[in-house]
Amino acid sequence: MKSNNVQWHSSIVTRARREKCNGHKGAVVWFTGLSGSGKSTLAHAVEDYLHSGGCRTFVLDGDNVRHGLCADLGFTDVERTENIRRVGEVSKLFVEAGNIVLTAFISPFENDRSSVENILSPGDFIEIYCSCSLAVCEKRDVKGLYKKARAGEINNFTGISSIYEPPRNPALCIETDVSTLDESVKMVIEILKRKNLINFA
Numbered sequence: 001m002k003s004n005n006v007q008w009h010s011s012i013v014t015r016a017r018r019e020k021c022n023g024h025k026g027a028v029v030w031f032t033g034l035s036g037s038g039k040s041t042l043a044h045a046v047e048d049y050l051h052s053g054g055c056r057t058f059v060l061d062g063d064n065v066r067h068g069l070c071a072d073l074g075f076t077d078v079e080r081t082e083n084i085r086r087v088g089e090v091s092k093l094f095v096e097a098g099n100i101v102l103t104a105f106i107s108p109f110e111n112d113r114s115s116v117e118n119i120l121s122p123g124d125f126i127e128i129y130c131s132c133s134l135a136v137c138e139k140r141d142v143k144g145l146y147k148k149a150r151a152g153e154i155n156n157f158t159g160i161s162s163i164y165e166p167p168r169n170p171a172l173c174i175e176t177d178v179s180t181l182d183e184s185v186k187m188v189i190e191i192l193k194r195k196n197l198i199n200f201a
Helices: 015-022 040-050 075-095 110-119 134-139 145-150 181-195
Strands: 028-030 055-059 102-105 125-133 173-177
Touching: 028 040, 028 075, 028 110, 028 173, 028 181, 040 055, 040 102, 040 125, 040 181, 055 075, 075 102, 075 110, 110 173, 125 181, 134 145, 173 181
Parallel strands: 028 102, 028 125, 055 102, 125 173
Antiparallel strands: none
16 A cells, blocks of 8 residues: 555655665675574674675664664564565665665565666666575574474464565575584675676675
8 A cells, every 4th residue: 555645755856876886786695594593693694794895784674673773563464564664665775875785584485676677777676595404504593483382382484383484586595404504604705796786895
């Protein structure tokens, strides 16, 4: 749905001007995977690398977003879809500002991730699949969520009582239960270089 009686105002300062000022292109680097697969850890490590190289960056993290922007949403399928829709719209604003936004969301549904890609310009959506076995994710469960889910204390928990649909054709698939964090960061940086998003070593 779109609001009535509103009109889009184009900015005098264009995305191209912002990107020229930033020295790099804007894009969304979308990390997806099960809880405990290393999405947030990897997103922040990549951001640290990019920021050290002078890039304008920001990480949108699943838990952080639900403290404010999506604090009114639960975890039904409909609410998960709305959560990702909002994140997609916010990500689009970051891209228009010429920034590299790194998102760390389980985002379990293929259609939701595709919807985000579709609201962006071609090439702006870079999907990174953090592939990790459920067993390893459970071992990493510092918040005890899997234990609660298996005990029936948390409903609609992805990987236990709610499905996760892996990306069919991600820009990059990282086996985060095999690769080290440094190795994973290097893989992400290489894909960003190949897509001409960044140009520093």
